[in-house]
Amino acid sequence: xxxxxxxxxxxxxxxxTRRSFMKYCSLTAAALGLGPSFVPKIAHAMETKPRTPVIWxxxxxxxxxxxxxxxxxxxxxxxxxxxxxxxxxxxTLMAAAGHQAEAALMDTIxxxxxxxxxxxxxxxxxxxDGMYCIIGGKPxxxxxxxxxxxxxxxxxxxxxxxxxxxxxAAPNPTRATPVHKVILDKPIIKVPGCPPIAxxxxxxxxxxxxxxxxxxxxxxxxxxxxxxxxIHDKCYRRxxxxxxxxxxAWDDDYAKKGYCLYKMGCKGPTTYNACSTxxxxxxxxFPIQSGHxxxxxxxxxxxDQGSFYDRLTKIKQFGVEANADTIGLTAVGALGxxxxxxxxxxxxxxxxxxxxxxxxxxTDEKTEA
Amino acid sequence: MVATPNGFNLDNSGRxxxxxxxxxxxxxxxxxxxxxxxxxxxxxxxxxxxxRGLEVILKGRDPRDAWAFTERICGVxxxxxxxxxxxxxxxxxxISIPDNANSIRNMMQLNLQIHDHVVHFYHLHxxxxxxxxxxxxxxxxxxSELQQKVSPSHPLSSPGYxxxxxxRLKKFxxxxxxxxxxxxxxDNPAYLLPPEADLMATTHYLExxxxxxxxxxxxxxxxxxxxxxxxxxxxxPCPINIDGVGAVGAINMERLNLVSSIIDQxxxxxxxxxxxxxxxxxxxxxxxxxxxxxxxxxxMAYGDIPEHPNDFSPGQLHLPRGAIIxxxxxxxxxxxxxxxxxxxxxxxxxxxxxxxxxxxLHPWDGVTEPRYELGPNAKGTRTNILELDEAAKYSWIKAPxxxxxxxxxxxxxxxxxxxxxxxxxxxxxxxxxxRTMTLPVSALFSTLGRTAARAxxxxxxxxxxxxxxxxxxxxxxxxxxxTANVEKWEPRTWPKEAKGVGMTEAPRGALGHWIRIKDGRxxxxxxxxxxxxxxxxxxxxGNIGAFEASLLDTKMERPEEPVEILRTLHSFDPxxxxxxxxxxxxxxxxxxxxxx
Numbered sequence: 026x027x028x029x030x031x032x033x034x035x036x037x038x039x040x041x042t043r044r045s046f047m048k049y050c051s052l053t054a055a056a057l058g059l060g061p062s063f064v065p066k067i068a069h070a071m072e073t074k075p076r077t078p079v080i081w082x083x084x085x086x087x088x089x090x091x092x093x094x095x096x097x098x099x100x101x102x103x104x105x106x107x108x109x110x111x112x113x114x115x116x117t118l119m120a121a122a123g124h125q126a127e128a129a130l131m132d133t134i135x136x137x138x139x140x141x142x143x144x145x146x147x148x149x150x151x152x153x154d155g156m157y158c159i160i161g162g163k164p165x166x167x168x169x170x171x172x173x174x175x176x177x178x179x180x181x182x183x184x185x186x187x188x189x190x191x192x193x194a195a196p197n198p199t200r201a202t203p204v205h206k207v208i209l210d211k212p213i214i215k216v217p218g219c220p221p222i223a224x225x226x227x228x229x230x231x232x233x234x235x236x237x238x239x240x241x242x243x244x245x246x247x248x249x250x251x252x253x254x255x256i257h258d259k260c261y262r263r264x265x266x267x268x269x270x271x272x273x274a275w276d277d278d279y280a281k282k283g284y285c286l287y288k289m290g291c292k293g294p295t296t297y298n299a300c301s302t303x304x305x306x307x308x309x310x311f312p313i314q315s316g317h318x319x320x321x322x323x324x325x326x327x328x329d330q331g332s333f334y335d336r337l338t339k340i341k342q343f344g345v346e347a348n349a350d351t352i353g354l355t356a357v358g359a360l361g362x363x364x365x366x367x368x369x370x371x372x373x374x375x376x377x378x379x380x381x382x383x384x385x386x387x388t389d390e391k392t393e394a
Numbered sequence: 395m396v397a398t399p400n401g402f403n404l405d406n407s408g409r410x411x412x413x414x415x416x417x418x419x420x421x422x423x424x425x426x427x428x429x430x431x432x433x434x435x436x437x438x439x440x441x442x443x444x445x446r447g448l449e450v451i452l453k454g455r456d457p458r459d460a461w462a463f464t465e466r467i468c469g470v471x472x473x474x475x476x477x478x479x480x481x482x483x484x485x486x487x488x489i490s491i492p493d494n495a496n497s498i499r500n501m502m503q504l505n506l507q508i509h510d511h512v513v514h515f516y517h518l519h520x521x522x523x524x525x526x527x528x529x530x531x532x533x534x535x536x537x538s539e540l541q542q543k544v545s546p547s548h549p550l551s552s553p554g555y556x557x558x559x560x561x562r563l564k565k566f567x568x569x570x571x572x573x574x575x576x577x578x579x580x581d582n583p584a585y586l587l588p589p590e591a592d593l594m595a596t597t598h599y600l601e602x603x604x605x606x607x608x609x610x611x612x613x614x615x616x617x618x619x620x621x622x623x624x625x626x627x628x629x630x631p632c633p634i635n636i637d638g639v640g641a642v643g644a645i646n647m648e649r650l651n652l653v654s655s656i657i658d659q660x661x662x663x664x665x666x667x668x669x670x671x672x673x674x675x676x677x678x679x680x681x682x683x684x685x686x687x688x689x690x691x692x693x694m695a696y697g698d699i700p701e702h703p704n705d706f707s708p709g710q711l712h713l714p715r716g717a718i719i720x721x722x723x724x725x726x727x728x729x730x731x732x733x734x735x736x737x738x739x740x741x742x743x744x745x746x747x748x749x750x751x752x753x754x755l756h757p758w759d760g761v762t763e764p765r766y767e768l769g770p771n772a773k774g775t776r777t778n779i780l781e782l783d784e785a786a787k788y789s790w791i792k793a794p795x796x797x798x799x800x801x802x803x804x805x806x807x808x809x810x811x812x813x814x815x816x817x818x819x820x821x822x823x824x825x826x827x828x829r830t831m832t833l834p835v836s837a838l839f840s841t842l843g844r845t846a847a848r849a850x851x852x853x854x855x856x857x858x859x860x861x862x863x864x865x866x867x868x869x870x871x872x873x874x875x876x877t878a879n880v881e882k883w884e885p886r887t888w889p890k891e892a893k894g895v896g897m898t899e900a901p902r903g904a905l906g907h908w909i910r911i912k913d914g915r916x917x918x919x920x921x922x923x924x925x926x927x928x929x930x931x932x933x934x935x936g937n938i939g940a941f942e943a944s945l946l947d948t949k950m951e952r953p954e955e956p957v958e959i960l961r962t963l964h965s966f967d968p969x970x971x972x973x974x975x976x977x978x979x980x981x982x983x984x985x986x987x988x989x990x
Contacts, residue, residue, distance in 0.1 A: 076569070076571055078571070083421075083422070085444060085446050086469075086971065087420075087466050087467060087468050087469040087470075087971045088420045088421070088468070088469045088470050088971065089466070089469020089470075089472060089621040089622055090469070091469075092469050092470055092472065092621045093469075093621055095513075095517075095603060095606065095607070096606075096607040096610065096620070096621075097607070098607060101603075101604060102603060102607075103600050103603045103604065106573060106574065107562065107566055107573075110573075111571035111573045112573045112574050113571070113573060113576055115574065116415050116417045116418075116422075117417070117418065117419075117420070117518075118417075118418065118517065118518075118574050119417050119418070119574045119576070120417075120418075120521045120574060120575050120576075120577070120578035120579075121417065121576065121577035121578055121579070122413055122415065122416055122417040122418070122956055122960055123412065123413035123414055123415065123416070123956055124954075125577040125578075125579075125955075126415060126417050126577065128577055129576045129577045132576075150445075150446075153764070153766050154776060154777050155777065156766050156776070156777060157444065157445045157446070157447075157766075157790075158422060158443070158444045158445075159414075159422060159424065159443035159444070159779070160414070160415050160422060160443070161414050161415060162412075162414055162424070162774060162778055162779035162780060163777060163778050163779075164777055165422075190466070191446075191448065191451065191463060191466040192446040192447060192448065192451070194451045194463070195451065196450065196451070197451075198447035198450050198451070199445065199446060199447050201446070219466065219622060220469065220621055220622065223607075261643075262643070274880050274883070275626060275628065275629065275631065275633075275877075275878040275880050275883065276629065276633050276876060276877050276878035276880065280633040280644075281633045281634070281635040281638065281640060281641075281644055281875070282635070282638075282639055282640030282643070282644075283635075283640045283642070283643025283644060284640075300619075305614050305618065305619040305620065306607065306610060306611050306613075306614040306619065306620055307607070307611070309611050309614040309615060309652070310614045310615055310618050310619070311618055311619060312617075312618030312619055312624050313618070314618060314643065315614070315615065315616060315617055315618035315619075315623075315624065315631065315632045316618075316630075316631040316632040316633050316644070317617075317618055317624035317626065317631035317632075320462060320624070322622075328451075328463070332455075332456040332458065332459050333458075333459050333462060334456070334458060334459070
């Protein structure tokens with residue numbers, strides 16, 4: 026392996042002082058939710074680790090993950106690409122094309138066997154011999170398997186690579202297949218979302234570079250640090266849910282007051298993601314804050330759970346005690362029992378308040394009659 | 395040698411060059427050309443190499459959800475498919491949107507144009523003109539002087555600033571890990587910039603990367619996130635509450651101030667960096683006027699950015715509508731997406747079957763059945779293509795035609811249509827640019843013209859974005875805070891059957907969605923997108939599409955290094971995920987092939 030600069034070398038050579046470097050390490054620790062005791066560890070890791078080569082391949086997708094990635098504010102996308110990793114193959118951004126692009130890929134695989142990260146955006150279609158996605162005249166699935174063979178680890182960016190996403194929605198005409206169903210022998214980190222939040226993407230990468238290990242993953246293979254809680258758990262409109270205060274129609278008075286969007290179909294109660302805490306585009310907003318319910322884009326098969334405007338439960342008199350059990354029973358199939366119980370319990374609470382929800386239920390009955 | 399009906403000569407006798415993957419585009423694409431002894435391209439074959447089948451997936455779904463599905467056709471032109479979709483549904487169901495929703499939608503669409511054009515120029519296209527390795531040889535002081543000459547108002551112009559960037563670049567190159575610049579064509583004589591211009595432009599590559607994440611915050615404010623903000627049939631989902639109870643959770647003064655500051659940032663960057671860069675770089679390439687292709691013959695635009703809600707008549711659109719055929723700028727035809735004789739799609743050279751050859755279908759009646767097969771003269775195998783046979787089927791892209799003509803769409807098409815119609819803003823911009831660069835009108839019909847039109851359009855869109863911001867404020871000041879019309883939200887208020895069409899100008903060109911609704915569900919959904927027009931394969935009559943036409947007669951400095959091919963293809967800003975999603979709901983059940 027050739028002489029490779031460490032992270033720290035790169036930063037120093039770019040004129041960043043030791044002091045600034047340590048400050049950066051502190052910020053990184055804070056961003057990852059780690060205590061001050063981790064700062065020296067991060068500093069040590071960055072002083073000794075070379076820039077890790079990353080191969081970023083694209084299957085069936087819409088490139089929203091790449092677009093999200095370049096929106097990263099901390100660290101900036103340019104710093105990730107110039108100073109933290111070595112992005113040796115990425116057909117969306119690389120200068121070379123055709124034979125020269127393929128040569129760059131082969132060269133990186135050869136030179137860094139077992140030491141590069143494979144980032145996958147999109148997924149391979151398996152119908153038509155894989156020829157619904159062709160790279161270099163061959164099926165994408167072949168490129169994927171070849172690049173995976175010697176990868177240290179694989180990152181499945183977004184809903185496409187993690188679960189299949191829109192092209193895998195029923196009836197999945199191309200048989201678009203998530204990465205973990207094609208690559209069976211490598212550690213895979215799923216970073217779902219359509220797309221994932223930019224800082225979640227860079228957070229996952231910097232965690233791996235900093236600690237030289239995979240982040241703690243949940244049972245589905247997602248980093249627990251970003252995907253262990255529901256949008257609903259940390260939603261700033263949650264008090265309105267608990268109080269039984271809901272938006273009843275788009276742009277009504279309750280919408281203007283920022284009430285809960287549950288009745289407008291919000292999937293926040295069943296969606297595990299960091300949107301309501303990290304938020305989007307440097308914390309500017311997230312879907313609920315801008316008035317539309319969560320569509321659940323980081324959940325497996327979210328395209329096939331009914332309309333985005335269907336309520337999670339079909340009850341007509343939400344908030345009335347007699348129907349609270351029904352809420353638990355009819356909650357969507359993907360819902361864990363704990364989640365259902367939570368909704369039921371909250372419903373009970375709000376039922377006691379007998380506020381706006383009861384009136385709303387009446388209106389509902391009228392309109393649906 | 396073959397002469398095509400649309401006026402091009404093809405000769406596939408020379409050496410065949412294959413470029414696959416074509417990089418720095420959205421999606422997957424392949425290009426093959428034949429070059430003669432002088433290295434001049436005499437035949438061109440462009441192929442979409444992906445297909446996702448979104449339209450069959452839409453069948454039977456709630457029309458109010460369609461925007462979210464179609465938005466995922468493309469994450470680069472994010473939002474434009476969603477806007478087209480809600481327009482199609484509203485057209486079908488007769489839904490009118492409020493004035494504020496029109497202003498907010500226009501701001502989001504214009505914001506996308508600006509963002510997309512900036513990212514396209516600096517991050518997808520610049521490396522076709524700019525050599526970052528050559529920037530290492532630049533004198534930072536001379537670069538500073540160049541910067542101050544081309545753009546006196548740009549604050550980042552000191553010698554020290556350029557020296558810092560150059561040092562960073564130098565360390566990067568010296569590390570031996572060239573990353574994205576690896577295997578570039580850095581010693582190819584097709585690069586014409588002096589080192590100082592290379593350093594200036596490379597610096598702006600980094601500045602633009604920082605800026606683009608700011609631009610999109612307009613989407614985040616109104617749509618909650620970017621990429622893929624949220625939209626709504628009947629208006630926009632974000633309510634306006636300027637000063638009442640709960641205003642802090644809605645579009646309020648603070649949010650509007652943020653929008654306003656971003657609009658100003660867009661204006662500054664476009665005026666101080668983007669446009670001056672295009673003029674400066676274009677100046678060094680002023681004699682490289684290849685790549686015109688179809689642009690001097692047939693161009694089309696649907697028009698967009700309605701001044702008033704629900705009024706799409708041509709006179710009310712800020713981006714012009716019209717079609718020009720056979721280079722006759724004196725006559726601009728109107729475009730009617732409902733006329734079954736105007737927009738039609740053909741599949742004779744596409745990997746689909748219609749049952750009978752030479753048949754064209756209007757999108758409302760689209761029929762598609764995928765049929766992947768290589769022609770008898772293709773080289774390689776079914777799953778290892780070495781060379782395609784363009785006499786047979788060779789692309790996942792269909793061939794749309796307007797009254798039988800292959801058309802170019804996109805910023806240049808819009809600007810040619812606008813120029814021909816005497817659109818005041820566009821005419822002033824075009825004439826101003828040509829005067830500055832001392833180039834004739836004919837120079838527009840080129841790769842460079844396409845790139846310049848995009849920059850001019852970004853500047854125009856910045857002004858329009860401000861216009862609609864002011865309009866929104868005025869309207870709110872007058873007491874109207876409405877953002878959505880929910881009268882026909884519930885499916886029971888809909889007719890049993892309905893059909894509609896939505897049109898926009900996506901960053902890459904004319905975009906249309908055609909929908910049929912039956913019993914509250916989508917019966918048929920068809921999208922005809924810009925890269926389907928530009929990247930179209932041949933049709934039964936032998937007409938070639940815009941990509942293929944643009945490559946002809948270009949001289950390659952080194953045929954084994956596709957710098958010129960990339961430069962011209964990139965000038966269209968190809969979006970392959972957009973162009974190749976197509977499958978009609980009427981399509982036959984697809985054959986399942988064994989798992990590999």
